[in-house]
Amino acid sequence: MTPERKNILAVEDEPKILEVVASFMESRGYRVFPAAGGEEALAIFDRENIALVLLDLMLPDMPGEEVCRRIRRSSRAPVIMLTAKVEEENLLEGLGLGADDYIRKPFSLKELGARAEAAIRRASDDLTPLVAKNSFRGGDLTVDFEKNTVKKKGREAALTPSEMRLLAALMKYPGKVCTRAQLIDAAFGDEFDGYDRAVDNHIKNLRQKIEDDSKDPDYVLTVHGLGYKFGGE
Ligand code: CA
Numbered sequence: 001m002t003p004e005r006k007n008i009l010a011v012e013d014e015p016k017i018l019e020v021v022a023s024f025m026e027s028r029g030y031r032v033f034p035a036a037g038g039e040e041a042l043a044i045f046d047r048e049n050i051a052l053v054l055l056d057l058m059l060p061d062m063p064g065e066e067v068c069r070r071i072r073r074s075s076r077a078p079v080i081m082l083t084a085k086v087e088e089e090n091l092l093e094g095l096g097l098g099a100d101d102y103i104r105k106p107f108s109l110k111e112l113g114a115r116a117e118a119a120i121r122r123a124s125d126d127l128t129p130l131v132a133k134n135s136f137r138g139g140d141l142t143v144d145f146e147k148n149t150v151k152k153k154g155r156e157a158a159l160t161p162s163e164m165r166l167l168a169a170l171m172k173y174p175g176k177v178c179t180r181a182q183l184i185d186a187a188f189g190d191e192f193d194g195y196d197r198a199v200d201n202h203i204k205n206l207r208q209k210i211e212d213d214s215k216d217p218d219y220v221l222t223v224h225g226l227g228y229k230f231g232g233e
Helices: 015-027 038-047 064-072 086-095 109-125 161-172 180-187 197-210
Strands: 007-011 031-035 050-056 079-083 101-104 141-144 149-152 220-223 227-230
Touching: 007 015, 007 038, 015 031, 015 050, 015 109, 031 038, 038 050, 038 064, 050 064, 050 109, 064 079, 079 109, 101 109, 149 197, 161 180, 161 197, 161 227, 180 197, 180 227, 197 220
Parallel strands: 007 031, 007 050, 050 079, 079 101
Antiparallel strands: 141 149, 220 227
């Protein structure tokens, strides 16, 4: 079985740069969706499962910063900004756009490849727990982070993305108490715009899906006055 190719969205209005970047990333084993402007890029982003965005800062129809901002409304996919001038980098640092990295033009393809791979690796690390174990209490609960599935007593538990992220955050450091603030940061990052008590509601729903008795949980344990921890063995 060949591993699934990851999708990269490459946004650049200079056709030659776009072509070189696209063919290089294709040669590294990625599938590249090219876009010459912001609107086109956002349409592709909505339609495809994009693992990384390479984003030119100066685009004809809208600034790259606006593209980045709109991507961040719904996604934590890594964004690497491609900047033409040092002044643009200063601008980026000040804006807090939610870009993960930036590369100054002209860049070497080797550098681009290394930065792209690092950004994708960091993003997938996010959801990968440190524990290799994925089956708890003799198979009562099984978690497959690659397939994004959770089974309770062999039946799919149908977690929402928020519940899945919370579970992953709790499992990342088994036995360690996570505060609400830490859970928000780990599970939702910048896109979370609710109050921290909203985490409690997600926890409640998560428990209803994976616990035998949500009032006497085995997996998502309350640590009074501190937060939550994962109790699976
Ligand atoms: Ca440009």
